[in-house]
Amino acid sequence: MAEGLDELLDEVESKFCRPGPLRRGAAGRPRGCGGGVLGTERDRAAAEETLRSAETFEKEDDLDSLINEIFEEPNLDKKPVKLKSKSSGNPSVRASTQSLGKSCSPVYLGGSTAPCGIGTNTSQRACDRLRCVACDFRVVSYDDYMWDHSCDYLFFRNNMPEFQKLRTKLVKKPGARAYACQCSWRTAEALTALQADPQLRWVCGRH
Incomplete structure (x- = not known):
């Protein structure tokens, strides 16, 4: 009976306590060494960052050029607009030639x-x-x-x-x-x- 119990324990240990082939393969995979999938993703991220930086510098250069063109554009000569007053045919009410603040006495x-x-x-x-x-x-x-x-x-x-x-x-x-x-x-x-x-x-x- 003791021999049967030992065989049963050995069988359980072989099934549940030893790492399988998939787990051993995952454990043996290198992490972060610049190669494989991880290295490719890092290279792609670095390339995208470089591209974004180049586009940013290009946009800033275009904006600076546009601002310079605006300020360097010569001002157009502005001619003052003269408003012509139309003289009405109405008889004018005469304006006072005296200083303000006084009253007539008598009127x-x-x-x-x-x-x-x-x-x-x-x-x-x-x-x-x-x-x-x-x-x-x-x-x-x-x-x-x-x-x-x-x-x-x-x-x-x-x-x-x-x-x-x-x-x-x-x-x-x-x-x-x-x-x-x-x-x-x-x-x-x-x-x-x-x-x-x-x-x-x-x-x-x-x-």
């Missing part, structure tokens, strides 16, 4: 021959900075024109301050000056103090 209206500026008791000038406190519109004036007698409140309400629409009610009259806001209108031919017409809500808007 005057006047014809086209009256000088414009800051009006005082000693320097009587027609105010060209009038503003209406009723409609909060700036008062416009047109030299050598008068308002037609058919003008009414709705006309100025709908057409102020567009001259092309207002001109349909303007009548040419040398020496006169037509004033208007959105709610009131007057024609002046001589220098007149504004306080003489209490219906007008016009004040000096400061010069």
Whole structure:
């Protein structure tokens, strides 16, 4: 019985404890010696790295060349664009020649021959900075024109301050000056103090 047990142990040892041919072949394969499959993969990786480096340098050279061409390109002569101002046929509202920040006292209206500026008791000038406190519109004036007698409140309400629409009610009259806001209108031919017409809500808007 002891001999049978020894034979059984020898058989088990021969089957399960000794390395087979495949395992012995794998154990005997060299690792990392520069040859075989491992050496080929390393050579391929090194070649790819060299190729990538060459492509990178080539792209950088092309980019540098492009930048140099851009900066070396001569600038085109730029001609300044001149805007031509079209002079309108509208009668101009005279601008004040006085310094800003002062008010007329008293306020005057006047014809086209009256000088414009800051009006005082000693320097009587027609105010060209009038503003209406009723409609909060700036008062416009047109030299050598008068308002037609058919003008009414709705006309100025709908057409102020567009001259092309207002001109349909303007009548040419040398020496006169037509004033208007959105709610009131007057024609002046001589220098007149504004306080003489209490219906007008016009004040000096400061010069």
